[in-house]
Amino acid sequence: MTTYRRVVLANRPKGKATLENFRLEDTPVPDLGDGQFLVRTIWLSLDPYMRGRMDDGPSYADPVKVDETMTAGAVGEVIASRNARFAVGTIVVGAFGWADHAISDGEGVLAITGDEVPISTALGVLGMPGHTAWIGLNTILEAQPGETIVVSAATGAVGSLVGQLARLKGLRTIGVAGGADKCAHAVDTLGFDACVDHRSGDAKDLRAAIAAEAPDGVDCYFENVGGKTQAAVLPLMNTFGRIAVCGLIAWYSGQNLDQGLITPAVMRKILVSRLRVRGYIIFDHWDTYGAFRKEVAPLVAKGDVTYKEDVTDGLENAPQAFLNLLEGGNFGKQLVRVGADPT
Amino acid sequence: MTTYRRVVLANRPKGKATLENFRLEDTPVPDLGDGQFLVRTIWLSLDPYMRGRMDDGPSYADPVKVDETMTAGAVGEVIASRNARFAVGTIVVGAFGWADHAISDGEGVLAITGDEVPISTALGVLGMPGHTAWIGLNTILEAQPGETIVVSAATGAVGSLVGQLARLKGLRTIGVAGGADKCAHAVDTLGFDACVDHRSGDAKDLRAAIAAEAPDGVDCYFENVGGKTQAAVLPLMNTFGRIAVCGLIAWYSGQNLDQGLITPAVMRKILVSRLRVRGYIIFDHWDTYGAFRKEVAPLVAKGDVTYKEDVTDGLENAPQAFLNLLEGGNFGKQLVRVGADPT
Numbered sequence: 110m111t112t113y114r115r116v117v118l119a120n121r122p123k124g125k126a127t128l129e130n131f132r133l134e135d136t137p138v139p140d141l142g143d144g145q146f147l148v149r150t151i152w153l154s155l156d157p158y159m160r161g162r163m164d165d166g167p168s169y170a171d172p173v174k175v176d177e178t179m180t181a182g183a184v185g186e187v188i189a190s191r192n193a194r195f196a197v198g199t200i201v202v203g204a205f206g207w208a209d210h211a212i213s214d215g216e217g218v219l220a221i222t223g224d225e226v227p228i229s230t231a232l233g234v235l236g237m238p239g240h241t242a243w244i245g246l247n248t249i250l251e252a253q254p255g256e257t258i259v260v261s262a263a264t265g266a267v268g269s270l271v272g273q274l275a276r277l278k279g280l281r282t283i284g285v286a287g288g289a290d291k292c293a294h295a296v297d298t299l300g301f302d303a304c305v306d307h308r309s310g311d312a313k314d315l316r317a318a319i320a321a322e323a324p325d326g327v328d329c330y331f332e333n334v335g336g337k338t339q340a341a342v343l344p345l346m347n348t349f350g351r352i353a354v355c356g357l358i359a360w361y362s363g364q365n366l367d368q369g370l371i372t373p374a375v376m377r378k379i380l381v382s383r384l385r386v387r388g389y390i391i392f393d394h395w396d397t398y399g400a401f402r403k404e405v406a407p408l409v410a411k412g413d414v415t416y417k418e419d420v421t422d423g424l425e426n427a428p429q430a431f432l433n434l435l436e437g438g439n440f441g442k443q444l445v446r447v448g449a450d451p452t
Numbered sequence: 453m454t455t456y457r458r459v460v461l462a463n464r465p466k467g468k469a470t471l472e473n474f475r476l477e478d479t480p481v482p483d484l485g486d487g488q489f490l491v492r493t494i495w496l497s498l499d500p501y502m503r504g505r506m507d508d509g510p511s512y513a514d515p516v517k518v519d520e521t522m523t524a525g526a527v528g529e530v531i532a533s534r535n536a537r538f539a540v541g542t543i544v545v546g547a548f549g550w551a552d553h554a555i556s557d558g559e560g561v562l563a564i565t566g567d568e569v570p571i572s573t574a575l576g577v578l579g580m581p582g583h584t585a586w587i588g589l590n591t592i593l594e595a596q597p598g599e600t601i602v603v604s605a606a607t608g609a610v611g612s613l614v615g616q617l618a619r620l621k622g623l624r625t626i627g628v629a630g631g632a633d634k635c636a637h638a639v640d641t642l643g644f645d646a647c648v649d650h651r652s653g654d655a656k657d658l659r660a661a662i663a664a665e666a667p668d669g670v671d672c673y674f675e676n677v678g679g680k681t682q683a684a685v686l687p688l689m690n691t692f693g694r695i696a697v698c699g700l701i702a703w704y705s706g707q708n709l710d711q712g713l714i715t716p717a718v719m720r721k722i723l724v725s726r727l728r729v730r731g732y733i734i735f736d737h738w739d740t741y742g743a744f745r746k747e748v749a750p751l752v753a754k755g756d757v758t759y760k761e762d763v764t765d766g767l768e769n770a771p772q773a774f775l776n777l778l779e780g781g782n783f784g785k786q787l788v789r790v791g792a793d794p795t
Binding site: 339379 | 723
């Protein structure tokens with residue numbers, strides 16, 4: 110093997126990302142240096158945060174450079190190694206990028222060989238999205254039993270776990286999702302007490318529908334979306350309510366900027382209801398990843414926590430799958446199958 | 453004495469408050485019931501929060517009813533009493549309203565006879581505004597030595613103490629105030645490291661001026677204003693910065709709604725910089741009033757903390773003084789002298 114395939118950022122999006130922003134190419138496999146190993150990618154994770162990396166503005170992480178591999182978490186198998194900690198055959202999860210192979214020195218790479226759960230969960234319910242949900246519910250929202258929580262993107266990789274963990278903790282859980290199928294899944298499979306379809310009306314309709322399911326108001330809002338959903342939920346927040354700002358996918362492409370309340374109304378609500386609004390990024394919380402996995406992996410193994418994956422086949426289809434994800438077209442954790450299962 | 457004078461809410465403002473919203477009138481003094489006492493008002497406090505009480509919308513406190521006395525804190529002297537705890541001659545502070553006399557049963561009333569500081573301070577630096585500043589800095593912002601804080605309305609009753617306490621705590625303090633006189637006072641008398649005049653340009657100019665004084669960025673923002681100042685400061689906030697939303701005077705009259713960043717930009721900043729934004733109301737924190745006074749009264753007595761009062765004479769001039777306050781026309785804690793000093 111002398112080359113591998115990767116998807117690079119061809120140019121930066123102006124507004125909405127398009128297929129033209131990506132380029133699939135073959136690139137030479139470098140020789141392994143001392144301490145390095147070669148990974149054959151099996152599963153690639155697509156996540157909304159990647160949209161931010163395509164822009165060249167200030168953000169919490171450096172942007173992807175033009176002509177460089179798009180960043181992503183992935184699960185793969187070590188197929189050549191000059192690193193004693195990562196022998197050939199080890200299953201690993203790491204930031205291997207949109208590529209069918211990757212060279213690593215082991216930094217930030219975790220071996221997951223022998224786990225009782227499918228290896229793809231290391232990218233979803235037991236990976237970064239799951240950890241994000243767990244931190245959001247417990248550390249950022251400080252959610253308490255008996256409270257009411259609204260979870261946007263309720264069937265997404267993060268929201269679906271926020272809802273399930275909140276239910277297990279004794280909260281009333283109200284999901285917001287796009288479409289009747291997702292809403293049915295939220296209630297029937299994920300166990301939300303209710304789910305409201307954001308496609309069925311404007312912010313006012315959405316607010317009325319959520320209010321009907323939240324007779325005691327809303328104490329916690331897990332914000333993954335922004336836009337119309339935020340405009341709907343904010344006025345329903347109880348005194349001393351908390352909002353975890355985890356994602357704002359409705360606004361990522363510079364669109365829907367007129368959706369949402371105006372800033373004076375947002376600020377007035379924060380003041381009058383003494384809200385706490387806190388943004389967070391999971392990368393600040395790696396030190397708790399072990400604690401998260403220790404708590405949630407058994408719940409997944411036992412089936413107390415369920416998860417759903419939306420699988421696209423082939424690295425070449427990653428760009429389209431990603432664009433679809435940004436529009437809410439996925440249903441469950443978005444993965445790309447890049448290679449065959451471990452041998 | 454059979455009647456006393458008071459200012460009532462004549463009707464609710466539409467947008468900006470005007471003199472027509474108030475009415476001065478004489479009203480009968482009721483007989484004292486058992487446990488009641490009669491207070492002769494000496495000092496009346498005017499504060500921005502009162503604007504909110506004039507509206508009939510949901511807020512953190514009930515609105516003033518039309519034809520009822522405008523609410524206010526005041527300091528006065530007990531001149532008749534059927535309450536053993538409040539003998540004639542006692543100096544008291546309480547929510548006595550815009551009036552030259554008040555009947556009270558002692559609930560929420562504090563005797564301040566014999567304090568080493570002027571009695572008017574019970575309405576300002578050692579009263580509700582001072583307590584607001586102390587809670588904001590310590591509890592809401594969790595300000596730390598070495599950090600940089602921006603304080604809007606820096607020469608106001610609250611802001612001036614936020615700045616001084618922050619300086620004493622070892623923060624770099626940057627005030628924002630309206631006009632050269634206020635800015636000079638902020639630096640020369642209150643000891644701010646710098647003060648920026650918000651009247652000297654638009655939000656962008658203001659941002660550049662603040663940035664020049666904050667080489668290490670802004671860790672804490674004490675928000676008393678909203679509008680242009682908020683738009684200027686928000687992009688300067690450091691990662692893990694905190695914002696205490698205490699007041700939004702620029703937006704209280706339904707004006708300047710186009711000032712401030714748009715909501716998507718605010719939320720994006722909260723997310724990317726992992727900000728914590730928290731609204732608070734001092735009425736939730738009465739349990740710490742004693743601790744506040746114990747810490748700050750000696751600082752005032754020694755002169756380590758200074759304060760400035762803006763005095764208007766005569767109850768009949770309270771409405772105009774209040775309108776002036778809403779426009780930032782006061783300079784220091786706004787008081788109305790309603791009666792003579794204690795005998």
